[in-house]
Amino acid sequence: MEKTIYDLDQKDMPTHWYNIQADLPEPLPPVLHPGTGKPIGPEDLAPLFPMELIKQEVSTERWIEIPEELQAVYRTWRPTRLHRAHRLEKALDTPAKIFFKYEGTNQAGSHKPNTATAQCYYNMKEGIKRITTETGAGQWGSALSLAGAFFGVEIKVYMVRISYDQKPYRRIAMETWGAKCVPSPSPDTKAGRDMLEKWPDCPGSLGLAISEAVEEAVSRDDTHYSLGSVLNHVLLHQTIQGEECRKQMEMADAYPDIIVGNIGGGSNYGGQFLPWIRDKISGAKPDMRVICCEPESCPTVTRGLYAYDFGDSVGLTPLLKMHTLGHGFIPPPIHAGGLRYHGMAPIICHLYELGLVEAVAVHQTAVFEAGIKFARTEGIITGPEPCHNLKVAMDEALKCKESGEAKTILIAHSGHGHFDLAAYERYLSGKLEDYAYPEEEVKKAQAEMPKVPA
């Protein structure tokens, strides 16, 4: 019998998160305060986050214990399954062994609750009664609302007004979990009131929703703010995925030659591959390949520069070293959801620069083609972001077919695409187009970047 599912017993669920900062060959470059130009310290973040999360943000301890109360909540959906994609392998006629770790089976349908529940727990322990956040289409807002229900913390979600009006399903889910969801701009904050005064019918924006959520957190002692990607502590909480996966791959008597995941804010993929990459850093698995996938239409890592970029046109001090296509980059149409997000996780940029991970850019029609093939073989309708991984994993599997090698490929699968069917509809009706950013345009945009000593 072909074994297809590798379930880890709940008693074997990892009890610690893995912190890559303990093993980095070179430390992360510092993030500088926009006002002082000095490295950002705990006091700068204290109005927003509980002290335990701030400590995790800068910690260099290798293992950080997951509190038992949080483990009990994790156990409502964890461990998640590791799947062997036999049907996909057969469809590709490849000798490669394809595995995928699927994070779409929890109550909110994505990997986001791994950190949402952790953040809620630490806030609750420090006496915080309320947490604010912003959401666009609602994936992060849903995860935090779920977490609030688990820990008895009131969640207030500022949802971009146009999404609030036009995409009600996630809003209804958030409200069902007990969160208060308000359209942004709202009359609840100065930022919102100012906007409504100028323009009563303003459709809102993610930037304004963030401003409102932060303003409310700073102005109330019982309220904090929560973010679902990019920050070190967010990636730390996600490492439970990779730690579980290590045990499950052992059950399958396999070790990945290639790990594939998509990069945007980095939280899913970071959580999946960071626990493996310590074997590469230590020299135990020097040949393991870790591939980050991104859209060809926004090739930030594959074609961008790793540099200090000014965050605004007036040229204030550059504060964070990251991959950038420069200010002149005009983004083309794209339907990859979070992957067009500019703010790559600093840890992932750093690992790429150290040569520990590689990056591949793929076209969106091929991405959805892979998503369709996966749906018709393994049955899961995949979110647009992890569809990038499917495409790259299938390409690697086909290379194995040519070479005859039986490599083991592990895919990080962050969740289903049940709320993203409009993108599938565009693909199926032939309305999606590919776009590759012209090399001369990339060079032009980069030529305009500020000259700052790294």
Place this chain on the structure above:
Amino acid sequence: MNFLFCRTENNMLPCRWMAGCWQGHMEILTFLEDHYTKEELEQIFVPPKPKIESLVSLVEKAKKAKKRND
């Protein structure tokens, strides 16, 4: 997504993705050039600040506003 939203998403200026998203539907670059100054166009296509930098800036702004109100 409606045109009005795309025109105002970026602090009342067009979203930086707008040129790409609307290029198949209209002469979007001409539209932008006709309706915005050179300075505004430069501002439109500036990448957003890294998340943590934005957060610290927003905290400073909110602290100042709170102090004024107190």
